[in-house]
Amino acid sequence: MKPSRIGAATAVLLCLAFAPPPLLAQDSGDPGAGEGSGEAGPALRAAGKLDETVLVAAATAREGDAGSFLSSLSTAFVAELSARGIASRNAESPASIEADQHEPTRAAEFAREAACFVVALVDARMEGTRVAWRIAVYDARDGAMLGGDAWSAYAGLSALKLIEDSAASGAAELARALEAGLPPPRLSAPLRFSSVDEGALVSLGGGSAGASLPLGVIEDGLLVAPYLPLRVGERADFTVEREGSYPVNFTVRPRDDGSTVALPRLVPRSEGSFVLSTGRGRMSGLGFEYRPALVPDFAFLRLDTALFALARYGLKGAPWIWELRAGAGLYLTPPGWSFRLGAATGLASMFTFVADGKPYVDLALDTFSLLLEYHRGRYAFGLETRIPYSLGLASGLIQQGWMDEGGPLILGSVAWKY
Amino acid sequence: MEILKRRPAAFRRLRILALAALALAGATCKVDWLYVSYGPEWLTQVRAGFDLDDAMEDAIGAAWAEPRRVERYVQNGQERVFVFAETERGPALAVLDGETMEALKIFPPATGPFNDLMFQDASGQVVVGQVGIDSSLNAYNVAFTYSLAEMRPLYGFGFQYGTDYWILQPDPDFLRYYKSLDLITAPSPATAVDYSTPGTFDNAKVPDLEYLSTAFGEGYYVATVLWSSGSANAQVRFFPGLAPPNPLDSASFMLSYWPSRDDSAAWLTRDGFIRLDYDYDDDSKALVRQALDGSGAELDTFRIEDTEDQRFFFDPDGRHWYVFDRWYGRLYLLETWWPK
Numbered sequence: 001m002k003p004s005r006i007g008a009a010t011a012v013l014l015c016l017a018f019a020p021p022p023l024l025a026q027d028s029g030d031p032g033a034g035e036g037s038g039e040a041g042p043a044l045r046a047a048g049k050l051d052e053t054v055l056v057a058a059a060t061a062r063e064g065d066a067g068s069f070l071s072s073l074s075t076a077f078v079a080e081l082s083a084r085g086i087a088s089r090n091a092e093s094p095a096s097i098e099a100d101q102h103e104p105t106r107a108a109e110f111a112r113e114a115a116c117f118v119v120a121l122v123d124a125r126m127e128g129t130r131v132a133w134r135i136a137v138y139d140a141r142d143g144a145m146l147g148g149d150a151w152s153a154y155a156g157l158s159a160l161k162l163i164e165d166s167a168a169s170g171a172a173e174l175a176r177a178l179e180a181g182l183p184p185p186r187l188s189a190p191l192r193f194s195s196v197d198e199g200a201l202v203s204l205g206g207g208s209a210g211a212s213l214p215l216g217v218i219e220d221g222l223l224v225a226p227y228l229p230l231r232v233g234e235r236a237d238f239t240v241e242r243e244g245s246y247p248v249n250f251t252v253r254p255r256d257d258g259s260t261v262a263l264p265r266l267v268p269r270s271e272g273s274f275v276l277s278t279g280r281g282r283m284s285g286l287g288f289e290y291r292p293a294l295v296p297d298f299a300f301l302r303l304d305t306a307l308f309a310l311a312r313y314g315l316k317g318a319p320w321i322w323e324l325r326a327g328a329g330l331y332l333t334p335p336g337w338s339f340r341l342g343a344a345t346g347l348a349s350m351f352t353f354v355a356d357g358k359p360y361v362d363l364a365l366d367t368f369s370l371l372l373e374y375h376r377g378r379y380a381f382g383l384e385t386r387i388p389y390s391l392g393l394a395s396g397l398i399q400q401g402w403m404d405e406g407g408p409l410i411l412g413s414v415a416w417k418y
Numbered sequence: 419m420e421i422l423k424r425r426p427a428a429f430r431r432l433r434i435l436a437l438a439a440l441a442l443a444g445a446t447c448k449v450d451w452l453y454v455s456y457g458p459e460w461l462t463q464v465r466a467g468f469d470l471d472d473a474m475e476d477a478i479g480a481a482w483a484e485p486r487r488v489e490r491y492v493q494n495g496q497e498r499v500f501v502f503a504e505t506e507r508g509p510a511l512a513v514l515d516g517e518t519m520e521a522l523k524i525f526p527p528a529t530g531p532f533n534d535l536m537f538q539d540a541s542g543q544v545v546v547g548q549v550g551i552d553s554s555l556n557a558y559n560v561a562f563t564y565s566l567a568e569m570r571p572l573y574g575f576g577f578q579y580g581t582d583y584w585i586l587q588p589d590p591d592f593l594r595y596y597k598s599l600d601l602i603t604a605p606s607p608a609t610a611v612d613y614s615t616p617g618t619f620d621n622a623k624v625p626d627l628e629y630l631s632t633a634f635g636e637g638y639y640v641a642t643v644l645w646s647s648g649s650a651n652a653q654v655r656f657f658p659g660l661a662p663p664n665p666l667d668s669a670s671f672m673l674s675y676w677p678s679r680d681d682s683a684a685w686l687t688r689d690g691f692i693r694l695d696y697d698y699d700d701d702s703k704a705l706v707r708q709a710l711d712g713s714g715a716e717l718d719t720f721r722i723e724d725t726e727d728q729r730f731f732f733d734p735d736g737r738h739w740y741v742f743d744r745w746y747g748r749l750y751l752l753e754t755w756w757p758k
Contacts, residue, residue, distance in 0.1 A: 281454045310462045312453040313753055317465040317518075352457060355467020355519065357748055362457065388456070394745070397457040399723050407454060 054081055054137070054174065057091035057110045059123035065155055069131045069163065070124035076164045077122060077135055080171030086178065091119070103136055104143030111140030118146065118182075120174070124163075131155040133163060135170035137177075141185035147173030184232040187256050191215075191230075193223040195263035196377075197242055202263070204228065206239025206249055222260070232256045242266055246297075246336030267336050267375050269296055270417035275304075277384070279411030282308035284315060287323070287411070294328070297335035302327040302346055319354040327366055340380075342371035348388055352397055362396030364388035364403060373415070380415040459721045460741050463752035466519035470503060471747025473512060477524035480505035485749060487534040488731035488740050490516055491544050493553040498522065499740075501749065502532050502546055509533060511546050513555060519751050523555045535563055535585065537576035539601065545576060550601060562598045572596055575640075586640070639672065639686050639710065652676070652684070654691050654710065673714030686710075689736035689756060690717050705730070707756060720755045 056078055062070045074090070081088045091110050101109070107119040117140045124133040132152035139146055149170040153159040193202050195218045202223050206212035215225040215238075230236050233253050241247035245266035252261055275289035285308020291300045304325035311318040327346015333339070346366040351359040366388050373382035386409040392400025403409070455461040474483040483505040490499050497516025502509065508527030515522055525532070533547035544551045548571055550560045562583055563572045574587035585596040641654045654672040675684065675693050683694040690707040691714075697703070704719040722728075729742040737758065741750045 280452055281456055283452050310453060310455055310464070312462045313465060317467075317751075319461050319464050350457075352461070354461070354464055355748070355750060357467055357469055357746065360457075360746075397461065403456040405459075405721065405723075409454075409456060 053116055053118070054086055054088040055091045055110055055114050055116050055119045056081075056088050057106075057119055057121050059121070059125075062123075062125060064126070065131065066124055066126045069133060069155070069159065070122065072160055073124050073133050073135070073163050073167060074122050076167035077120065077171060080167045081174070084171055084175045086171070086175060088120075089114075104138055104140075107136075107138035107140045108143065117141050118174075118178075120170070126155060127152065129155055131159050133166060135166060137170065137174045139182055139185075142183075144183060146177040146182070147171075147175075149173070184234065185256065186229050186231050187227070187254055189256070189258065190227045191225045191252075191254060192258075192260040193218065193225065193240075193263050194221055194260045195223075195240065195265075196221065197240070197245065197263070197266045200240050200242040200245075200263070200266060203239045203241075205237055206241075206247070212239050218263070230254055240264070240266065244269055246334075248336060264338075265377050267338065268378060268417065269335070270378075271296055272300065273380065273415040273417040275382070275413050275415040277304075277306070277382075277411045277413035278308070279384075279409070280407070281310075281409055282306060282321070282411075284309040284311040284318070285321075287413075289325075289413075291415070295330075297331065299330040300328065302329060302344055317355065319352055322351040322353070322359075324349045325366060327369075329369065329371065331371075338375050340371075340373045340375060342373065344369040344371060350396070350398070360395065360397045361393060362398045363391045363393050364398070365391070373413075375417075378417050380413075380417060382411075382413040382415060384411040384413065385409065386411070458723045460750075460752055463739075463755060464741075464750050465738075465753055466517065466751045468501075468512070468514055468519040468521065468749045468751075469747065470501065470512065470742070470749050473521050473524060474503065474505050474507075474510060478505065478507045478510060478526045480507040480510070482506050483510070483747060484744065485729065485731070485740075485742050487536050488742075488749070489536050489544075490733045490735070490738065491538045491542075492516075493542050493544070499751070500536060500544055500546060500551070502534055502536060509547070511549070511551070513551065516751075519749070525549070525551075525557060529557050531571060533571055533573050535571075535573045535576050537578070539578045539583065543601075545601065547571060547573075560601050562601045565596070641684055641686060641691070654686065656710075670712070672710050672712055673708055675708070675714075685730070685732035685739075687732050687734050687736040687754075689754070692732055694722070694730070695719070718756055 056074060058070055058074045078088050078090070091114055103121055107121060110119045110121075111117050118137065119140050120135060120137040122133075122135050124131060126132075130152050131154075132150070134148070134150040136148040136150075137146045138144065147170055149166040151162055151166050153162045193215075195202075198218055198221070200218045201214060202216060202218065202225065203212035203214045204225075215228075216223045228236070232255060235251050235253055237249060237251050239247055239249050240263050245268045248264050248266060250264055254261070270293065272290070272292040275287075275291055277287040277289065278285060285306060287304055287306030287308075289302060289304040291302055293300050302325065304323070304327075306323040306325070307320065308323075309315055309318040309320050325346055325348040327344050329342055329344025331340050331342040333341045344366075345368060348364045348366045350362040350364065352362070353359045366386060369384055369386045371382055371384050373380045388403045388409070390396070390398040390400055390403050392398065453462050470483045470485065474480040483503045485501050485503045486509075487502040488499060490497060492498070499514040499516050499519065501512040501514065503512065505527070509530055509532040510527050511525040511529070511532050513522045513525070514520060530549055531547050532549060536544065536546045538544045542553050545560055545563060548560050548563045549557050551557055563576070563585070564570070565572055572585050572587055574585055576583065576585045578584070581599070583598045583601060587596065639654060639656050641652065653674045656670040656672050673691060675691075685692045691710055692705055692707050695704050695706045703722045705722055706719050707717040709715040709717055727743065727745045729744065731740040731742070732754075733739065736754055736756075739752050739754055741752060742748070743750070
């Protein structure tokens with residue numbers, strides 16, 4: 001502490017030692033308050049962290065020398081807070097608050113009465129010829145200690161200097177805590193999970209977090225978990241799993257507003273799927289594909305038939321194309337992911353009916369297809385891009401070569417998985 | 419509550435990319451883009467078809483048939499497509515419905531002789547070679563289309579100009595014209611006008627007359643192909659009138675182009691001059707449309723995969739064109755690809 005500040009504080013303390021403490025903390029607008037106040041206050045205000053008014057609760061039933069030292073301690077602490085730009089006010093002591101209560105509990109009681117949550121408990125008492133004092137600042141929401149100081153000394157004028165130092169130390173520690181931001185409070189109620197996956201087990205942890213703690217299963221779309229002392233907004237990892245589905249790990253930042261955590265849908269294990277598709281070059285038509293799994297949710301066969309018209313000018317007179325396709329493919333991403341990437345290859349035959357004539361017959365290697373699918377429950381919504389290579393049959397219309405001169409063949413699809 | 423799913427950052431980026439690609443595709447999506455064909459591009463333009471091989475086989479027992487000229491005319495308020503075809507049995511004519519391409523009548527070679535001279539006069543009858551087809555699809559002989567002086571049928575481009583009938587016919591040295599007052603009187607005398615007067619076509623021959631059209635504008639567009647030793651040139655010229663003498667150089671130059679050896683590789687339509695273009699660099703073929711306003715500016719192109727097994731024809735009104743699939747013997751009616 002700098003000399004100028006010490007001098008000013010000492011003078012104030014000496015004056016206030018014999019006067020009743022102020023009901024409200026003073027603002028540090030006085031230039032004589034010292035250099036320190038001029039630095040810390042604006043910095044904190046700029047940081048937007050001065051919203052918390054500190055409730056200074058001095059101990060009751062201190063008389064005589066103890067009362068004087070307590071008054072000095074309270075006054076010095078309020079002055080130090082003010083010097084740091086931290087608003088404060090003195091607490092009134094409700095009769096219901098007992099002096100011998102557990103300190104965090106007392107802080108919570110004060111906070112409830114005063115509708116604030118940063119509470120400084122200040123006390124001084126005589127122990128023989130010595131005076132002992134203590135400043136303890138709590139976050140009353142969860143009892144976390146934000147700062148404080150305690151000391152004892154011979155009960156004389158020399159103790160005032162030490163009391164003043166203690167007040168400065170406690171205030172500085174509180175200022176640092178406020179500057180760093182108060183830790184979020186803990187949840188006040190158990191977490192609630194909602195899900196459409198009836199019977200799914202929800203666990204805390206799991207996945208890469210390792211061991212998990214089962215919290216319960218979804219019943220009637222809801223699970224009220226046992227109380228977890230999680231802080232509001234802090235990440236917490238959970239796992240949801242059910243037989244016949246792939247487990248999903250997810251992270252929650254809980255809020256203490258009573259809202260429900262909506263669980264991600266589980267992706268069921270499937271043995272195959274039926275797919276409806278349409279796309280570029282075949283807007284007037286549909287494809288139907290049977291996709292049995294060779295390895296569930298990993299490798300599959302494709303048996304596809306599609307009928308569509310090149311109806312740029314309407315269906316009347318438009319050529320019709322019937323395509324039969326067979327092939328195989330596999331997924332490149334884990335089955336539990338909602339978005340899945342896959343690749344396939346195969347052989348396609350196309351029968352083109354133009355103007356009621358006999359069909360043209362083409363054959364193409366469906367060399368490479370790229371699949372991008374979004375899986376949701378039993379359904380999957382997909383995009384597929386194909387690059388076929390025509391074999392150029394004499395009976396057909398398509399010359400030998402890559403069938404990409406008109407741009408990529410892109411299909412959109414909806415699949416039902418069984 | 420905020421849920422953060424445990425997924426790799428790369429996957430989240432992929433998802434964002436996929437959504438961005440979808441948004442981009444949606445924003446730039448055009449109907450034409452959706453109706454692409456993975457066969458020949460002309461397949462998306464098809465409106466109707468006619469199995470010429472089957473029809474000629476059924477009607478005259480011909481094993482094969484190939485159209486030489488396809489023209490669209492209106493008779494009795496009905497649009498009809500006249501197809502002059504060479505067949506195994508000789509030149510024949512098929513008259514089709516202009517919308518459905520269903521055969522209205524097949525005229526066997528015995529009705530002829532037919533040739534590629536084809537035009538419609540003011541009364542609505544269509545002349546094909548030496549045969550006139552009236553609106554009831556009755557055929558009768560037309561003497562005018564036969565040169566008594568030279569003892570041979572006339573061919574080329576015919577039209578009615580005022581009350582007279584004219585035929586323009588390319589000869590090895592001249593672009594001749596024949597004139598008659600009616601369709602049943604032989605032209606007298608058969609007249610030839612030398613269109614290759616000195617000037618642009620000095621010492622050049624006019625061996626080929628690509629196509630001519632009277633269907634648009636006040637006047638006549640004529641495409642001429644000039645072959646000389648080791649080089650070739652082709653031009654489209656516009657004749658505002660045909661009052662003789664009318665040398666070729668008096669016509670307005672519209673555009674020039676590099677002619678193809680294929681004599682069915684250029685067409686005149688109301689919406690522009692169309693030619694078959696072959697790009698040797700990337701082995702691609704396309705139909706190129708050029709402006710007929712004198713600039714010859716390229717308007718658009720239409721990709722063609724195959725030309726060996728296909729023949730193309732265009733209506734002068736610019737609304738339709740035709741693809742003949744030589745392999746299957748089918749003639750398709752198509753919408754033209756440019757905006758109307």
